[in-house]
Amino acid sequence: MTKSQIKRGDQLVLASHNQGKLAEFQALFAASGVVIKSAAAFDLPEPEENADSFEGNARIKALAAAQATGLPALADDSGFCVASLDGQPGIYSARWGGAHRDFSIAMRRVHDEMGAATDKRAAFVTVLCLAWPNGQTYFVEGRCDGQVAWPPQGENGHGYDPIFIPDGETRRFAEMTDAEKNAISHRGRALRQLMDIHVAPDA
Known part of the structure; x- marks a missing residue:
């Protein structure tokens, strides 16, 4: 099967309503000339993420956005995986923040559930799914290992x-500039893999 490619000037729907994530992807794609639009720009509803894996949830979101807009769509499903919590919160990372996805609550829960654990290892993991309106999907995974630090720092x-x-x-991710974080982050690593394959060389 010939791989599908995105070219300079093409629109790509980011299947997310998260403004922080939108800004991150727009920065990562800036040099390519690909135009990133959020799901919110198309008034798309957020589909239920009921898969049991990052890949499954990314596929649900990307396909829904691609088929609703008729444009290629990109979704990521990412999570914060803490070794001493058996990989939790993982695919439930946003849900640990409660109904309003308040990450100050989520971070406090991680801290409280870790308790006196001496193993501070953690990793951010992301799976990106690029979906086309005809149902084709492509996946890449990125990972960044590190450790949990308390209390929260950085803006x-x-x-x-x-x-x-x-x-x-x-330094924590929140203490880095966008460029510094993107150079080593799970999402930056995954996106560079995807762009190598699916963004046309002249983009």
């Missing part, structure tokens, strides 16, 4: 960024 980023220090760093 940048979003989600669990204020309590995560990536390996090789002394």
